[in-house]
Amino acid sequence: MPKTLTLLWWNLYNLHDDIDDPRINDIVKSTRMYHRDLREVADIIDRITPAPDLIGVGEVENHGVMRDLATEIHWRPAHLSYRCDRHIESRDPRGIDVGVLVRSVPSVTPVRLSAEWPNDMDAVRPMVRLEVLVDGVQPLTVVFVHGKSRRSGPVDPEDAMLGSRLRMSYGRSLRQIAADCGAAGTPLVVMGDLNDEPTSRSLVVGANAAIGRPATETVEAGRLYNLSREGLGDARGTCMHDGGWLLFDQVLVNGVLLAPPPGGIAIEGRTRIIAEDPLLYRGAPNRWYSDHLPVLLTLRRG
Numbered sequence: 376m377p378k379t380l381t382l383l384w385w386n387l388y389n390l391h392d393d394i395d396d397p398r399i400n401d402i403v404k405s406t407r408m409y410h411r412d413l414r415e416v417a418d419i420i421d422r423i424t425p426a427p428d429l430i431g432v433g434e435v436e437n438h439g440v441m442r443d444l445a446t447e448i449h450w451r452p453a454h455l456s457y458r459c460d461r462h463i464e465s466r467d468p469r470g471i472d473v474g475v476l477v478r479s480v481p482s483v484t485p486v487r488l489s490a491e492w493p494n495d496m497d498a499v500r501p502m503v504r505l506e507v508l509v510d511g512v513q514p515l516t517v518v519f520v521h522g523k524s525r526r527s528g529p530v531d532p533e534d535a536m537l538g539s540r541l542r543m544s545y546g547r548s549l550r551q552i553a554a555d556c557g558a559a560g561t562p563l564v565v566m567g568d569l570n571d572e573p574t575s576r577s578l579v580v581g582a583n584a585a586i587g588r589p590a591t592e593t594v595e596a597g598r599l600y601n602l603s604r605e606g607l608g609d610a611r612g613t614c615m616h617d618g619g620w621l622l623f624d625q626v627l628v629n630g631v632l633l634a635p636p637p638g639g640i641a642i643e644g645r646t647r648i649i650a651e652d653p654l655l656y657r658g659a660p661n662r663w664y665s666d667h668l669p670v671l672l673t674l675r676r677g
Contacts, residue, residue: 378676379643380482380509381425382517384566384624386433386614386667387416389471392440399470401436413447415664419654421451425673428483429505430457430476431519433568433667438462441474448476461488466499473503473519473567482676484508491518491552493544497537498523502548502567509676513640516556520545520567522577525616542571546581549599553582553629557597562640563629564672565599568614570623573601584627594634599627602646606670610650614667615659624648624670638677647671 391402393409404412420427435441438459445457457476465472477485486508490501505517523541526534549565556563571577578584584599594600603625612620626646635641649669653661660666 378482379425380429380515380640380674380676381423381427382429382431382564382566382672382674383420383423383427383669384431384433384519384568384626385416385669386521386568386624386665387435388662388665388667389434390416390432390440390444391436391470392443396436396470400468401470413444416444417447417451419649419664419669420448421453421455423649423669423671426453426455426478427671428478428480429507429517431503431505431517431566432474432476433519433521434471435474436470437464437472441476444474445476458485460485463488463490463501463503465501468499471500471521473500473521475503475505475519477505477507482510484511486514491548493541493548495541495544498541498544502545504552509640513677514561515564515640515674516552516561517564517566518549518552520549520565520569522568522570525570538570539577542569542575542577543581545569546577546584549582549584549627553599554597557595557629557631560596560631560636562632562635562674564632564674565627566625566670566672568624568667572622573603573625582627588633591634594630596630596634598630600630600633601625601627602642602672603627603670606646606648608648608650610648610668613648613670624667626670626672628672632674635677640677641675643673643675
């Protein structure tokens with residue numbers, strides 16, 4: 376049986392703690408509600424097979440929430456252990472960050488966690504870049520992204536233009552990261568709530584991301600390939616906006632992963648959207664857990 380490495384992205388929909396932070400416009404939950412939310416997220420992660428080795432989450436308030444989540448996951452039946460050594464704070468006035476958990480297993484060694492800011496002064500959420508060594512020798516870069524959010528209901532034209540511009544800035548930044556990783560021969564995975572579709576300009580033009588897997592002989596090491604549609608299966612998307620399904624939570628990889636060198640890290644199977652009970656309620660994401668569905672990618676270690 377091949378050795379695998381599983382990556383998970385999940386927007387956790389305002390996972391705030393029970394402490395009021397006067398610096399931000401946070402949602403102060405009761406202690407009971409906060410721990411209920413942690414338990415429910417941990418229950419889902421505990422059931423995922425194979426167990427996620429690298430987890431990126433959106434809309435978490437701070438480092439303390441990430442540590443509490445790691446503890447709650449460890450109390451579940453599978454007793455999975457995760458590290459959260461560092462946390463990168465955003466400038467989002469809502470107090471929502473992108474958080475990262477790394478499973479405490481010998482096959483994954485975290486090397487560096489850093490912020491990658493789009494080249495736009497209005498950006499409030501950095502992309503979070505995680506660099507790891509797989510089996511102690513093979514480098515892997517993962518970038519978790521929570522793009523500029525969209526608003527429900529009537530759209531203010533100025534706000535819409537700002538959102539489009541910021542999402543394009545994220546795309547251009549991802550394009551540069553992909554080029555750098557490709558030149559170095561480093562496998563790259565991008566996962567996140569991009570708040571755009573795979574066919575949107577921010578991804579097709581800004582990130583230069585091709586949709587789907589090309590023929591092996593045409594793969595470009597420094598280009599991104601969007602594999603998100605592979606995961607649809609019976610799912611219609613990963614979230615709903617103004618009553619319609621959208622594929623905002625995505626998985627992209629660079630050409631190094633699609634055409635790996637002998638013994639290198641490769642993709643195992645297809646991407647996956649977890650679209651099953653209890654994450655669905657009456658045909659929509661069950662907001663008791665989140666308004667987004669989780670997405671998975673499994674890699675085969677060399």
